[in-house]
Amino acid sequence: MIIQIENLTKIYDTGSIQVEALKSVNLNVEKNEYVAIMGASGSGKSTLMNIIGCLDRMTSGKYILDGEDVSKLNDTQLAEIRNKKVGFVFQAFNLLPRLTALANVELPMIYAGIPASQRHKRAKEALERVGLGDRMHHRPNELSGGQKQRVAIARALVNNPAILLADEPTGNLDTKSSIEIMDIFESLNNEGVTIVMVTHEADIAAHTKRNVVFRDGEIISDNPVKNRITRETRI
Amino acid sequence: MNIMESIKSAIYSVRVNKMRSFLTMLGIIIGISSVITIVSIGEGGKNAIMGEFEEIGRSTIYVRVNNRADNVKESDYFTMDDIEMLKSKLPEVTAVVPSFGFYSKVKIGQKSRDMSIETTTEDYFEMANIDMLHGRPLNTRDIQSARNVVIIDDKAAKELFGRTNAVGEKISTKFGDVNLNLTIIGVMKAPGGDVAEMFGGYMSSIGIMPITVLDRIVNYRLGYMAVKVDKSADMTETAKKIVRLLENYHRTKDVYYAEEGFKELDMIDTVMGTLTAVIGAIAGISLLVGGIGVMNIMLVSVTERTREIGIRMALGAKRRDILLQFLTESLILCLIGGTMGLGFGIAMGNLVGPLIKVKASVSPSIVIIAVAFSSAVGIFFGLYPANKAAKLDPIEALRYE
Numbered sequence: 001m002i003i004q005i006e007n008l009t010k011i012y013d014t015g016s017i018q019v020e021a022l023k024s025v026n027l028n029v030e031k032n033e034y035v036a037i038m039g040a041s042g043s044g045k046s047t048l049m050n051i052i053g054c055l056d057r058m059t060s061g062k063y064i065l066d067g068e069d070v071s072k073l074n075d076t077q078l079a080e081i082r083n084k085k086v087g088f089v090f091q092a093f094n095l096l097p098r099l100t101a102l103a104n105v106e107l108p109m110i111y112a113g114i115p116a117s118q119r120h121k122r123a124k125e126a127l128e129r130v131g132l133g134d135r136m137h138h139r140p141n142e143l144s145g146g147q148k149q150r151v152a153i154a155r156a157l158v159n160n161p162a163i164l165l166a167d168e169p170t171g172n173l174d175t176k177s178s179i180e181i182m183d184i185f186e187s188l189n190n191e192g193v194t195i196v197m198v199t200h201e202a203d204i205a206a207h208t209k210r211n212v213v214f215r216d217g218e219i220i221s222d223n224p225v226k227n228r229i230t231r232e233t234r235i
Numbered sequence: 236m237n238i239m240e241s242i243k244s245a246i247y248s249v250r251v252n253k254m255r256s257f258l259t260m261l262g263i264i265i266g267i268s269s270v271i272t273i274v275s276i277g278e279g280g281k282n283a284i285m286g287e288f289e290e291i292g293r294s295t296i297y298v299r300v301n302n303r304a305d306n307v308k309e310s311d312y313f314t315m316d317d318i319e320m321l322k323s324k325l326p327e328v329t330a331v332v333p334s335f336g337f338y339s340k341v342k343i344g345q346k347s348r349d350m351s352i353e354t355t356t357e358d359y360f361e362m363a364n365i366d367m368l369h370g371r372p373l374n375t376r377d378i379q380s381a382r383n384v385v386i387i388d389d390k391a392a393k394e395l396f397g398r399t400n401a402v403g404e405k406i407s408t409k410f411g412d413v414n415l416n417l418t419i420i421g422v423m424k425a426p427g428g429d430v431a432e433m434f435g436g437y438m439s440s441i442g443i444m445p446i447t448v449l450d451r452i453v454n455y456r457l458g459y460m461a462v463k464v465d466k467s468a469d470m471t472e473t474a475k476k477i478v479r480l481l482e483n484y485h486r487t488k489d490v491y492y493a494e495e496g497f498k499e500l501d502m503i504d505t506v507m508g509t510l511t512a513v514i515g516a517i518a519g520i521s522l523l524v525g526g527i528g529v530m531n532i533m534l535v536s537v538t539e540r541t542r543e544i545g546i547r548m549a550l551g552a553k554r555r556d557i558l559l560q561f562l563t564e565s566l567i568l569c570l571i572g573g574t575m576g577l578g579f580g581i582a583m584g585n586l587v588g589p590l591i592k593v594k595a596s597v598s599p600s601i602v603i604i605a606v607a608f609s610s611a612v613g614i615f616f617g618l619y620p621a622n623k624a625a626k627l628d629p630i631e632a633l634r635y636e
Binding site: 050053055056075076079082088107111112113155159 | 237240247248251542543545546547548549550551552553554555556629630633
């Protein structure tokens with residue numbers, strides 16, 4: 001089991017009012033699953049995403065990520081978990097604009113303390129894996145949206161994380177680029193990568209194997225995808 | 236993240252924002268360069284003064300009659316006999332210069348001018364570094380025969396006669412109510428040299444005449460002599476011997492004291508050192524202002540790069556890594572600024588120094604202090620912005636537009 005969440009509650013305390021963003025959520029994700037977390041904005045899916053990604057802390061409950069109980073870790077330990085066990089892909093790409101694609105992909109390895117020579121080699125391999133071997137010395141502003149997101153995916157995978165977390169990865173992309181990204185996710189999942197993706201688009205969620213739907217901080221449905229869109233079905 | 240990666244990243248970020256980095260550094264550059272300029276000129280000035288006094292100071296013993304002593308008698312004051320006695324008894328003594336000075340108006344026709352008149356012997360010219368421009372210095376015959384002769388400086392000559400070569404001219408002056416008519420036998424370069432120049436040439440004109448002339452006309456008490464000692468001699472030992480000899484000769488006790496010249500030298504050293512430090516500290520205030528400028532820009536930089544900080548945190552940067560990154564950036568900025576300021580300050584010192592006749596001097600310790608101080612400024616003023624960056628909430632930082 002990669003993700004094991006029990007009775008997870010998150011309350012935002014803004015002083016005068018308390019907002020219950022997540023109400024005792026239970027969720028398990030197995031190794032090599034490909035899950036879409038869906039829901040309208042304010043449904044709690046992004047809050048869950050931040051907690052799964054160890055960017056935020058839960059108010060109560062239990063969360064075990066890749067065999068490690070992360071409920072009670074301090075800031076430094078959480079940073080280490082983010083570095084080694086989680087790979088983030090964001091809607092806004094979140095590449096550092098001043099760095100080349102290669103340098104962006106190297107960033108997580110810098111924080112992991114991997115020596116420079118090894119970093120270059122692994123970053124190159126990761127970029128080649130997402131089909132950007134010829135673009136590694138370009139800066140983000142010289143890349144298309146789809147290419148930027150592919151750099152972000154390479155960066156997310158370079159430390160071999162237990163889970164790839166994608167937050168609306170196609171939100172800023174046109175249809176063609178969106179399909180490209182979904183194809184990459186599909187290949188990665190076939191290679192054994194566990195993917196959890198937040199999206200509100202049903203046709204993007206249809207590329208995954210399992211859809212979990214949130215409303216008002218609760219899971220209202222959790223079903224396998226019946227007519228899954230894959231590279232083959234599209235043709 | 237290790238230190239090397241932080242430094243690389245910091246240098247990169249400084250290079251990317253060249254103009255802003257330069258403007259930020261400007262405060263540090265100005266601060267460090269003004270401190271270096273002042274300290275190097277101060278050091279140079281001190282060296283010049285020390286150099287001028289060194290030659291005299293290290294080999295001179297000043298002997299005085301303590302006129303406040305209860306048992307001091309008329310006969311305890313020095314005479315020419317004392318000088319002869321010291322010279323003959325102590326082979327290490329190369330010159331004994333009595334000195335009795337008075338301040339007087341010197342007249343020539345309608346013109347008059349204040350002059351400090353030094354009465355002494357021919358040895359005076361051996362001890363002080365005096366440049367004769369015209370005529371000759373005092374000689375043994377002048378002293379022995381108590382001739383009414385005088386050597387004046389070129390400034391006085393120019394003022395009184397309109398030319399420097401005033402040899403053969405006569406001047407009149409007074410000691411108390413006794414009139415003195417003196418013939419000029421020599422003109423020397425105004426003493427004080429570069430040191431006097433440094434203080435705007437503020438030194439009155441001097442005239443030098445044989446002390447024996449005074450013996451002839453007035454009753455005076457000579458309570459001061461400078462004794463020049465051979466360099467190989469032990470100064471402290473010789474000073475003791477001089478006092479003992481004088482006590483024996485005058486059959487008295489606890490009336491004389493002898494001081495080694497370098498004690499005064501040490502005092503000049505301390506005074507100049509303090510002066511330089513004080514002015515340097517005032518210049519250091521500009522460094523403080525520069526540091527505040529660095530802090531200001533670093534705060535702007537942290538706000539501007541909030542999203543970058545969020546991304547780095549999401550990718551696994553610990554708070555410590557973020558702190559180190561911004562601290563290193565501030566340190567690098569200040570170090571580069573400090574180094575540039577150092578170069579600029581040395582250049583300024585060498586440029587301004589000659590204008591006030593001082594050879595600017597930069598000691599290695601100044602360089603080390605400058606570098607250390609700019610680093611300290613970088614760390615001190617970088618700490619607050621860096622800490623602010625490290626304390627950011629990763630989620631909010633990621634959301635920042």
